[in-house]
Amino acid sequence: MMEQTFEQSIDTMMKSNPSQYMLTLKYHPRIIRKALERIYRRKIIDPENITNVTILQEFEIMKKEESFSDDDLKMKNPNNVLNEGMPKGMDELRQKIMAMRRKMQCECGDQVAYANRGCHHLMCSTCAASPDCNRCGSNITEVDPVEFVRSSNS
Structure with a gap:
């Protein structure tokens, strides 16, 4: 396990x-x-x-x-834990944003810098140097650098 x-x-x-x-x-x-x-x-x-x-x-x-x-x-x-007063979909949007932020972090907690070409998982430079993916265990044969770009609209 x-x-x-x-x-x-x-x-x-x-x-x-x-x-x-x-x-x-x-x-x-x-x-x-x-x-x-x-x-x-x-x-x-x-x-x-x-x-x-x-x-x-x-x-x-x-x-x-x-x-x-x-x-x-x-x-x-405490009676408004789910923010019922918020516009519909706002809580769902907040959850999606948090999920996206978590995806920008490697399993070890460092910032993502590479993508494994084999399984396509994202990882930091330290984990990319290891022989196996820390997320699924597949071999790391080649990695590509990744960069998160902020929109100019924000």
């Missing part, structure tokens, strides 16, 4: 019972995710062993380090 990437691990932890419980306490999903990322990066505990207490302890550390209050960690308008 392939190991999960950092993003996949955090996504899995966001779906866990302790994370879902934090949502019922009205903590902002962005803050929960940030706490999980901090816990994961510091290897405090195995992701499958994270508890409500672990997350709450991380919130306390975040409050001290970043001068947050409880109000800063919680949703301002």
Whole structure:
């Protein structure tokens, strides 16, 4: 079985019972995710062993380090989490933009610089120098440089 990437691990932890419980306490999903990322990066505990207490302890550390209050960690308008007041399609557009931004990053987290000619996956210069694609495991025989161009309209 392939190991999960950092993003996949955090996504899995966001779906866990302790994370879902934090949502019922009205903590902002962005803050929960940030706490999980901090816990994961510091290897405090195995992701499958994270508890409500672990997350709450991380919130306390975040409050001290970043001068947050409880109000800063919680949703301002918890009854409008999905932004029902936003124009139709805006939430979907925001999700598509975030997905595109993630595609501009290599599996390892660095910025994409090359495309593998074999599988067409995007990767950073470090991963492009390895023998196998970090996304699908296929051999890397040739790569092409890629560049993301910003529209002049923006």
